[in-house]
Amino acid sequence: xxxxxxxxxxxxxxxxxxxxxxxxxGAITLGAIFHQFSGIPIKxxxxxxxxxxxxxxxxxxxxxxxxxxxINEETVRPHSHPYDYSILTGELLEIxxxxxxxxxxIYLEMKYIKELDFPLMYIKKIEKL
Amino acid sequence: xxxxxxxxxxxxxxxxxxxxxxxxxGAITLGAIFHQFSGIPIKxxxxxxxxxxxxxxxxxxxxxxxxxxxINEETVRPHSHPYDYSILTGELLEIxxxxxxxxxxIYLEMKYIKELDFPLMYIKKIEKL
Amino acid sequence: xxxxxxxxxxxxxxxxxxxxxxxxxGAITLGAIFHQFSGIPIKxxxxxxxxxxxxxxxxxxxxxxxxxxxINEETVRPHSHPYDYSILTGELLEIxxxxxxxxxxIYLEMKYIKELDFPLMYIKKIEKL
Amino acid sequence: xxxxxxxxxxxxxxxxxxxxxxxxxGAITLGAIFHQFSGIPIKxxxxxxxxxxxxxxxxxxxxxxxxxxxINEETVRPHSHPYDYSILTGELLEIxxxxxxxxxxIYLEMKYIKELDFPLMYIKKIEKL
Numbered sequence: 105x106x107x108x109x110x111x112x113x114x115x116x117x118x119x120x121x122x123x124x125x126x127x128x129x130g131a132i133t134l135g136a137i138f139h140q141f142s143g144i145p146i147k148x149x150x151x152x153x154x155x156x157x158x159x160x161x162x163x164x165x166x167x168x169x170x171x172x173x174x175i176n177e178e179t180v181r182p183h184s185h186p187y188d189y190s191i192l193t194g195e196l197l198e199i200x201x202x203x204x205x206x207x208x209x210i211y212l213e214m215k216y217i218k219e220l221d222f223p224l225m226y227i228k229k230i231e232k233l
Numbered sequence: 234x235x236x237x238x239x240x241x242x243x244x245x246x247x248x249x250x251x252x253x254x255x256x257x258x259g260a261i262t263l264g265a266i267f268h269q270f271s272g273i274p275i276k277x278x279x280x281x282x283x284x285x286x287x288x289x290x291x292x293x294x295x296x297x298x299x300x301x302x303x304i305n306e307e308t309v310r311p312h313s314h315p316y317d318y319s320i321l322t323g324e325l326l327e328i329x330x331x332x333x334x335x336x337x338x339i340y341l342e343m344k345y346i347k348e349l350d351f352p353l354m355y356i357k358k359i360e361k362l
Numbered sequence: 363x364x365x366x367x368x369x370x371x372x373x374x375x376x377x378x379x380x381x382x383x384x385x386x387x388g389a390i391t392l393g394a395i396f397h398q399f400s401g402i403p404i405k406x407x408x409x410x411x412x413x414x415x416x417x418x419x420x421x422x423x424x425x426x427x428x429x430x431x432x433i434n435e436e437t438v439r440p441h442s443h444p445y446d447y448s449i450l451t452g453e454l455l456e457i458x459x460x461x462x463x464x465x466x467x468i469y470l471e472m473k474y475i476k477e478l479d480f481p482l483m484y485i486k487k488i489e490k491l
Numbered sequence: 492x493x494x495x496x497x498x499x500x501x502x503x504x505x506x507x508x509x510x511x512x513x514x515x516x517g518a519i520t521l522g523a524i525f526h527q528f529s530g531i532p533i534k535x536x537x538x539x540x541x542x543x544x545x546x547x548x549x550x551x552x553x554x555x556x557x558x559x560x561x562i563n564e565e566t567v568r569p570h571s572h573p574y575d576y577s578i579l580t581g582e583l584l585e586i587x588x589x590x591x592x593x594x595x596x597i598y599l600e601m602k603y604i605k606e607l608d609f610p611l612m613y614i615k616k617i618e619k620l
Contacts, residue, residue, distance in 0.1 A: 108316060112316065140273060156282065161273050164275070165274060186296060
């Protein structure tokens with residue numbers, strides 16, 4: 105595995121630090137989750153299944169330590185008839201991604217911010233190990 | 234629910250039969266699955282989770298009775314290092330969708346066909362109830 | 363090309379008519395468009411570019427004669443600051459797909475229906491040639 | 492616009508530098524492009540249209556200065572019959588994203604690396620302004 109990472113490293117600029125790299129890897133995954141899973145049909149009874157799938161598929165990505173997904177249950181439609189279900193969007197979704205590379209662990213989040221009317225992505229915490 | 238379906242029906246051409254409608258609804262879901270889930274990272278240990286999620290999310294769509302997904306395990310990479318995982322594509326995936334509307338049940342499939350080098354979608358069976 | 367279509371046809375049930383097939387192919391594309399393009403960032407000045415791209419990429423799909431996409435300009439945000447843009451969803455989008463197979467041409471549509479609070483897909487017209 | 496950015500900034504950790512932020516914003520967009528556009532049907536004659544659409548939609552994202560997309564023409568199928576077209580994947584695609592925040596401009600890339608059999612994302616250059 106070290107050998108493989110050395111191949112990858114040849115493509116990165118020399119001055120890239122562990123902190124740079126951990127931010128980079130976490131942010132890729134944040135952007136990926138939003139654009140991969142937007143559009144999925146969802147109803148209340150399968151929220152926990154969808155949550156688990158996003159967490160387990162997307163934490164396969166390089167240098168992701170953990171992902172926590174929260175789907176706002178109140179905003180998901182009850183499926184009382186064939187056209188009554190929700191489509192997963194940035195408004196329904198809260199994501200936390202924790203990435204780690206070398207001596208750095210980064211906590212990144214996405215959350216819908218009412219004031220901006222926008223699902224904002226941001227760096228919540230930077231940890232030096 | 235009948236009332237709701239009557240609202241929807243106003244948009245359909247008068248001559249649309251139950252058979253037409255069941256084919257229509259099943260085919261939408263087949264196209265949807267392919268384009269929604271292409272691109273998801275996958276490794277051997279979460280194949281059954283991804284399978285269940287595709288089946289349960291996409292069978293929420295109107296008039297879908299059942300979905301069966303098969304992900305070809307041999308073609309999924311083992312995840313022996315950070316860059317060693319697979320991306321879900323039409324080559325890895327077999328899908329069966331069963332739709333039902335009124336007196337018609339339709340079995341639709343998607344399967345990679347080597348001779349065409351193409352993940353072909355087709356109608357496998359038409360059942361009059 | 364006829365030879366190729368004969369390979370494909372072997373997978374379809376014998377009783378599939380031209381009408382069945384044209385509905386099938388059109389509906390796949392309708393479902394595909396929704397799930398492929400949901401999530402794309404959009405602002406007023408690139409509406410016509412996005413429209414053209416959806417039309418030209420998705421009409422590559424088998425037996426699609428024409429696609430017409432309408433993106434509701436009033437609902438697209440003006441991009442007055444970095445977080446002020448829209449994400450393409452079923453609410454912003456109207457789609458017409460025209461498919462043709464043998465003696466049948468089918469007109470299929472997707473449109474957001476206020477009464478259902480749902481982007482409804484439906485068969486608008488069936489043409490015998 | 493400054494006021495808006497101040498709202499966003501409240502969510503970021505205090506210690507986030509311009510460099511951190513520029514890497515963060517660029518990497519989100521790199522991950523987003525891959526997962527949004529994987530799965531799109533493509534043929535030779537519309538390569539430049541798809542390229543332009545990826546560049547112009549995804550550079551709407553916050554603090555993206557420029558995007559350059561290259562789609563490897565030789566690997567795109569010629570569309571000689573209905574099932575003869577390509578699906579956009581990480582193997583066909585090269586992406587350069589340039590992000591800028593405050594005093595930092597970052598060049599990020601994605602390219603398929605044969606040695607890894609993987610579409611690698613990496614930071615190519617960090618510029619202090």
